[in-house]
Amino acid sequence: MNRNKIRTFLEIIYNCPFVLLVIFTSVVFLIFFDGTEGREDGKNVAALRMIEEKNPAKENDITDREEQKEDSSIVEEVQKPKEQGEKDVKNAGTRKENTIGIKKDLKCKTDNKSAEISGKQEKEKKHATEFVEYTPIETDSRYYSDAGKIALTTVYDYVLENESYFNDAAFLGDSRTLGISDYAGLEGADFFCDNGMTIYKLLEDDGVTYQKTGEKVDMKEILQEKHYGKIYIMLGMNELGYGDTPMYLRQYLKVIRQIKEWQPGVIIYVMANLHVSQEKNNMETEFNNININDKNVASARLANGSDVFYLDCNPLFTDEEGYLLAELTFDGVHLYAQHYDKWRDFLFAHGVEREEIQQTETSGVPGDS
Amino acid sequence: MLFSSVGFLFRFLPIFIIIYLMFPKYRNIVLLTGSLIFYGVGEPFFVLLLLLSVLVNYGFTRYMFWEPRYPQSNRKIKAARRRKRAIILVIALDLSVLFVFKYWDFAAGSINAAAGKGVLPLLSLALPLGISFYTFQMISYQIDCYRGTIETRAGLLSFATYICMFPQLIAGPIVRYGEVAERMEGRRVRIRDLENGLKLFTLGLGLKVLLANQIGTLWNLIMTAGAGRLHPLVAWLGAFAYSFQIYFDFWGYSVMAMGLGKMLGFSIPRNFDHPYTSRSLSEFWRRWHMTLGSWFKEYVYIPMGGSRKGNGRTICNLLVVWALTGLWHGAAWNFVLWGIVFFLLISLEKRTFGKWLEKSLVLGHVYTVLLIPVTWVIFAITDMGQLAGYLGNLVGYHREGILVGTTQLVRYLKEYGALIIACVIFATPLPVNLYWKWKDRWFVVLILLGIFWCSVREIVLGSNNPFLYFRF
Numbered sequence: 001m002n003r004n005k006i007r008t009f010l011e012i013i014y015n016c017p018f019v020l021l022v023i024f025t026s027v028v029f030l031i032f033f034d035g036t037e038g039r040e041d042g043k044n045v046a047a048l049r050m051i052e053e054k055n056p057a058k059e060n061d062i063t064d065r066e067e068q069k070e071d072s073s074i075v076e077e078v079q080k081p082k083e084q085g086e087k088d089v090k091n092a093g094t095r096k097e098n099t100i101g102i103k104k105d106l107k108c109k110t111d112n113k114s115a116e117i118s119g120k121q122e123k124e125k126k127h128a129t130e131f132v133e134y135t136p137i138e139t140d141s142r143y144y145s146d147a148g149k150i151a152l153t154t155v156y157d158y159v160l161e162n163e164s165y166f167n168d169a170a171f172l173g174d175s176r177t178l179g180i181s182d183y184a185g186l187e188g189a190d191f192f193c194d195n196g197m198t199i200y201k202l203l204e205d206d207g208v209t210y211q212k213t214g215e216k217v218d219m220k221e222i223l224q225e226k227h228y229g230k231i232y233i234m235l236g237m238n239e240l241g242y243g244d245t246p247m248y249l250r251q252y253l254k255v256i257r258q259i260k261e262w263q264p265g266v267i268i269y270v271m272a273n274l275h276v277s278q279e280k281n282n283m284e285t286e287f288n289n290i291n292i293n294d295k296n297v298a299s300a301r302l303a304n305g306s307d308v309f310y311l312d313c314n315p316l317f318t319d320e321e322g323y324l325l326a327e328l329t330f331d332g333v334h335l336y337a338q339h340y341d342k343w344r345d346f347l348f349a350h351g352v353e354r355e356e357i358q359q360t361e362t363s364g365v366p367g368d369s
Numbered sequence: 370m371l372f373s374s375v376g377f378l379f380r381f382l383p384i385f386i387i388i389y390l391m392f393p394k395y396r397n398i399v400l401l402t403g404s405l406i407f408y409g410v411g412e413p414f415f416v417l418l419l420l421l422s423v424l425v426n427y428g429f430t431r432y433m434f435w436e437p438r439y440p441q442s443n444r445k446i447k448a449a450r451r452r453k454r455a456i457i458l459v460i461a462l463d464l465s466v467l468f469v470f471k472y473w474d475f476a477a478g479s480i481n482a483a484a485g486k487g488v489l490p491l492l493s494l495a496l497p498l499g500i501s502f503y504t505f506q507m508i509s510y511q512i513d514c515y516r517g518t519i520e521t522r523a524g525l526l527s528f529a530t531y532i533c534m535f536p537q538l539i540a541g542p543i544v545r546y547g548e549v550a551e552r553m554e555g556r557r558v559r560i561r562d563l564e565n566g567l568k569l570f571t572l573g574l575g576l577k578v579l580l581a582n583q584i585g586t587l588w589n590l591i592m593t594a595g596a597g598r599l600h601p602l603v604a605w606l607g608a609f610a611y612s613f614q615i616y617f618d619f620w621g622y623s624v625m626a627m628g629l630g631k632m633l634g635f636s637i638p639r640n641f642d643h644p645y646t647s648r649s650l651s652e653f654w655r656r657w658h659m660t661l662g663s664w665f666k667e668y669v670y671i672p673m674g675g676s677r678k679g680n681g682r683t684i685c686n687l688l689v690v691w692a693l694t695g696l697w698h699g700a701a702w703n704f705v706l707w708g709i710v711f712f713l714l715i716s717l718e719k720r721t722f723g724k725w726l727e728k729s730l731v732l733g734h735v736y737t738v739l740l741i742p743v744t745w746v747i748f749a750i751t752d753m754g755q756l757a758g759y760l761g762n763l764v765g766y767h768r769e770g771i772l773v774g775t776t777q778l779v780r781y782l783k784e785y786g787a788l789i790i791a792c793v794i795f796a797t798p799l800p801v802n803l804y805w806k807w808k809d810r811w812f813v814v815l816i817l818l819g820i821f822w823c824s825v826r827e828i829v830l831g832s833n834n835p836f837l838y839f840r841f
Contacts, residue, residue, distance in 0.1 A: 016564035018571075018814045022821060026379060029825070183594070183772050214780065329593075336595030337772040 129154045129303040129310045137290070144245050144291040151272070151300030153350070154309045161351030163188060168229035172202060172219070176274060176334060177234050181211045183340035184347075190228075192219060198242065199235045199251050203258065223262045230352070231259060234271035236295040237333075241286040249298040256302055267352050270303055272296045272312040278323040280332030289322055313346050370410045372570075372625045373578050373828055381407060389633065390558065397530045397553070400633065404535040408498070415497035422466065423529045426507045429459035430514050430522060456515045460508055467504045470494050475700035499539035501697060503532055505664055510546045512668055519546055527553040536629035540622045542640040542660040549635055556634035563632050568808060568817055570628030575820035576795070577621030578827045584792055585614040587785045588749075591773065596750065597758030598772040604762035606781060608742035611749050613792040616645065619658070645741065645796040648733025649726045650714050653741065661697070665690050688712050698748070703756060707747045714740065 013020060129151060136148035167188035171177050174197040181191035191211035202208065207216035233255070239248050256268055273296055275289045282288055296312070303310035317335065319325055324332065328339050335343070370377050385403045392399055409416040433455040436448065468476075469492070477489035510528070513519045523531060523546065531553055537544055546553075591599065591607035599607070623640035630637035644657035654662050670690045676683040688709075695708020718726065726733035743763065750756040761767065782789075794800060807813045 012560055015560045017811070018817060019564050019567050021814065021818050022567065022571075023383075025818065025822065026383075029822075030379060179594075182777060214783075330595065331589060331593050334593045336593075338595055338598055338769070 128305055129300050131297065131300070139290060141286060141291070142244060143241060143286045144294040146290050147245075147294045147297040149297055150293060151297045151310055151312060153312045154300075154303045154305050156305055156309065156352065158349060159351040159353050161348050165230075165348070165351050168227075169232060170222075170228045170230075171232045171234075172208070173197060173232075173234040173271075174237055176237070177232075178211070179334055179337070179340055180343060183337040184344040185341070186344060186347075190226075192217065192222070196238050197235060198238045199248065199255055200239070200242070202235065202255060223259060228263055228266055230267040230269060231263065232269040232271055232347075234273060236273040236292065236299065239295060240291050245294045245298050248295055249301070252299050253302060256308060260307070266307070268308045269350075270299045270308060270310045272300070272310065272314055274333075274335070275314055275318050275322050275324050277326050277329055277332035278321075279326065281323060293322070309350070309352060311346070311350055313343055316342055316346055370407050372622065372629075373574060373824070375825070375828060376410075377407075378825065378828075386563075386632065393558075396556065396634075397526050400534055401526065401530045404530070404533040404538060407535040408533070408538060412498050415495075415500075418466075418497055419503065419533065420529075422463070422503070422507065423532050425462065426459060426511065426532075427525050427528050429455050429462075430511065430528070433459075433511075433514065434522065452515060456511055459511050463504050463508055463511075467500055470500055471496055472696070472700045479702075502541045502543060503538060505543050505661075505697075506532055506545075509543065509664060509668060513546055519550065521550065523550070523553060534633075534635075536626040536633065536635075537637060540619070540626070541658075542623055542626060542638055543664050544637055544660070548638055552635050558632070558634040562634060565808070566628045566630070566632030568628070568814075569631060570625050571817045571821045571824075572804065573621045573624030573626075573628055574824045575621070576617045576624060578824040579820065580788070580792055580795060581614050581617035581621055582827065583788055584610050584617070584785070587781060587788075588614055590781070594773045594777070596755040597762065598767060598769055599759070599762040600771050600774045600778060601762060601765045602775075603773050603778050603781070604759060605742070606778065607759075608746050608763065609789070610785075612645075612742045612745045613789075613796070615745060615748070616641075616796065617792070643796070643798045643801075645738070646734070646798065647737050648729075649718050649723055650711060650737065650740065651718055651723065652727075653737055654711070654715070661694070665694055669693065684716055687716055691715070699751075701751045702753065703747055703751050707744060710744055710747060 131149040131151050133149040136146035139145050163186065166186045169186075169189040171180060171186075171189055171191045171193065173180075173193045175193070175195045177191065177193040177197075178195065180186065181193060192208040193211065194209050197208060203219050205218060205220075207218050209215065210217045210222075235252075236248070243251075252270075256270075259266065259268060273292050275292055276287070280287070283290075300310040300312075302308055314322065317324055317328055317339070326332075328335050330336065370381060372378075381403075385399075389396060389399050389403070405416055405420070408419060433452045435451075474491050474493060477491055480489055481487050510519075510523075510531070514522055531544075531546060531549060532538075587610040588607055591603060591610070620641045627637045627639065638660060640658055640660050642656040642659065644653050647653040647656055670686055673686045673689065674682055675686065691708040691712035692705055693708070694711070695704040695706070698704045698707070726736055743760070746759055746763070747756060750759055758768070804813065
């Protein structure tokens with residue numbers, strides 16, 4: 001009797017090794033998989049700590065305060081003329097409350113207003129990044145919150161450039177930058193980008209693909225060896241579901257400081273992340289324009305109008321509500337190849353000539369607006 | 370719920386199988402309940418529509434064969450009339466449900482566009498999952514009953530289980546009742562069936578997740594750059610990529626259905642027979658989505674007269690069948706165009722060059738390998754302007770300059786070369802033949818285990834892991 005039982009049992013094992021293997025490995029996997037949720041959080045915390053530890057010299061302005069204050073400390077540091085600017089913007093904001101798609105309109109308004117202000121105020125205004133406020137909506141996500149404002153392209157007397165401007169330029173970014181590399185026709189510039197690139201991975205040892213050779217290179221080495229006149233950064237899409245916005249801002253700040261240290265006198269362009277289409281916008285996940293805007297506003301606070309500039313290309317490609325226009329995209333995220341020339345023209349129109357900065361700064365004469 | 374999801378693989382399926390095996394006497398009830406849960410998780414509202422359709426259809430079958438007790442002289446004639454009335458009514462009803470959910474907006478939109486104003490309102494209804502499949506299955510059951518080809522008609526429970534059973538509910542194959550009738554009433558599940566079923570399921574999962582999903586990203590990459598300004602070779606690469614994607618996706622799903630069917634004690638018919646190795650388009654359609662092809666043949670083409678009523682009538686019948694086949698795949702003009710292209714090519718084959726294709730060893734293969742990707746491009750691109758641009762690119766016509774050129778081509782080939790070779794190999798019968806030859810060897814078991822876990826890894830990383838949730 002017992003022997004028979006053993007025999008049938010062995011027969012079962014013999015007859016279905018695959019089922020048993022799958023069941024066995026699944027049990028192992030499920031134990032492992034259940035643990036991942038916790039581990040993810042752990043990783044986040046670890047990443048945060050890592051950033052903070054790596055930055056002991058700057059600890060004062062970042063880590064010793066609460067998160068709320070922390071943000072403002074960063075802004076204070078990198079963007080000195082902020083207070084004046086913010087006052088103006090707040091006025092603009094209250095008047096324009098609840099309006100999201102009025103960027104162009106508002107730009108004219110602020111331009112007019114800046115004409116009224118004179119002297120030093122004018123100069124500070126010119127070099128500031130402006131924010132348009134609106135009433136934020138409630139969000140329930142550990143990755144982001146509604147910023148309640150939109151960042152505009154840093155106000156500055158940009159010069160119209162041509163392709164030669166980009167001969168000493170480097171572009172760092174994700175798949176959207178890859179699109180610029182492929183289709184904008186900026187042959188002179190160096191492109192370092194990969195699908196899925198993030199601000200966290202940018203300076204890591206894994207490297208970034210140098211598009212001219214197609215090989216992975218270590219950004220740390222490149223930035224220390226080759227000198228660039230301008231560096232364009234556009235990252236933030238792959239960070240939408242990784243870490244929260246303050247963490248993103250801290251890492252962005254760290255990267256910019258590092259670049260400035262290695263590349264003295266460089267002009268850094270912080271480029272806004274392009275919004276996604278209405279179809280792709282999903283409030284149930286982290287993948288939506290509120291989150292993208294949150295990241296954009298954070299990175300815009302790093303712009304100071306003297307060597308860091310924030311460029312918002314969204315008005316070129318989005319509708320009144322800020323959604324990427326459906327006819328410009330296949331997947332709701334990336335532009336069709338033929339629309340990158342618009343982006344290129346936008347970059348052409350935002351050249352910064354360095355001598356001019358010094359001139360304005362030394363003479364203290366208001367600009368010719 | 371999709372087969373290729375963690376929820377299905379690690380929650381639904383194991384729990385269901387255990388309960389299914391525990392209660393051998395109540396298999397249909399367990400299967401029906403399980404299937405309704407499977408469907409209801411994704412479509413909590415439309416599961417009611419499904420149930421209602423099943424009940425109404427069952428009612429009509431009962432009515433069709435209802436025999437009044439009292440004797441009558443013309444009873445037979447009356448019964449025949451009632452049967453006819455019932456079958457026409459029930460088919461019209463099934464089709465109109467399908468029409469309202471799937472085609473109303475398309476039809477209304479087209480009429481409005483033709484009239485130049487809003488004549489008919491748009492409903493913007495969501496499409497119930499699998500409605501095209503289960504509607505066709507119900508119609509096939511009704512017609513088989515009407516014709517008397519089904520020996521014993523199903524009871525309510527059997528009928529509901531037959532329509533709703535989850536292996537084939539949402540993406541086919543379209544199973545005819547006669548093919549499973551015997552197993553509906555009682556079935557044994559042997560340990561070997563579980564083993565072989567799970568193996569088949571794993572193969573299908575691998576086809577879907579490791580081949581279709583991966584090669585699909587190449588097609589997306591090319592379409593992201595935009596149709597109309599592609600180098601001809603890039604355009605062809607995209608067309609091949611999409612052809613592989615749609616084939617492995619659908620074939621994978623069908624194989625998963627077969628595997629699950631086997632695990633539950635059914636034998637679900639094969640849906641694909643290496644279609645890309647065909648030598649003509651007619652042969653292609655005998656091997657591609659075979660259950661749909663035979664459905665149209667059985668219930669549309671032959672009742673209309675098939676090829677027995679003269680040349681003119683044959684061509685007319687073919688046109689109707691192909692236009693409907695096109696429309697079945699989706700409510701847009703490009704699907705109609707896609708059907709019509711097949712109609713034209715297959716009619717031409719029948720009349721003229723079909724014989725040569727089948728005779729020649731090479732010519733037929735070259736012909737299908739080049740033409741089928743073009744038909745899939747028509748299938749894939751719904752926007753007519755873009756479609757024209759893409760087709761132009763395939764033959765080297767560009768309205769504006771080329772934007773996606775050889776640099777991108779080289780990069781794509783570097784990145785996807787290995788995958789493309791794997792796809793080509795799996796499009797031939799070789800891997801399947803080897804599988805059947807060696808399926809009980811230990812190394813095949815290990816390979817399958819590898820496929821299973823690679824697939825799970827892709828599924829988890831692709832959707833559940835917030836860190837790799839987006840890859841832009």
